[in-house]
Amino acid sequence: MEWWFQARQRKYGDPLSRSATGQKPVINLYHHVDSLLQARRDIDTIHKAMKNGLIDTTGSVNGVYYKILKEGNGDQVSVNDTLSVFYKGWILNGGVFDSTEKEPITFPLTGL
Helix, strand or coil, X not given: CCCCCCCCXXXXXXXXXXXXXXXXXXXXXXXXXXXXXXXXXXXXXXXXXXXXXXXCCCEEECCEEECCCCCCCCCCCCCCCEEEECCEEECCCCCEEEECCCCCEEEEHHHC
């Protein structure tokens, strides 16, 4: 049986390093092509649904689309604030993947 690891030869606090092998790393540029193609299909599906009025969105940030159902009237938040919100997350087929029901979720923005 061939082992893919060696027994630990370092102790806690030792610096991590490895000697050069003189060999170039193997890089597979096509490794995630299927993921990229699927992401493009998903984006196209979302845009088509928005164009056809099937998805109502306020906007998007980094690929996450959102809709503000009831805007608050408090002070502008900062990265050091803690928020309490109700939310519901849908996938494109209409299924809900997560939501708050009776109580809002509270979390610090620094944790995001």
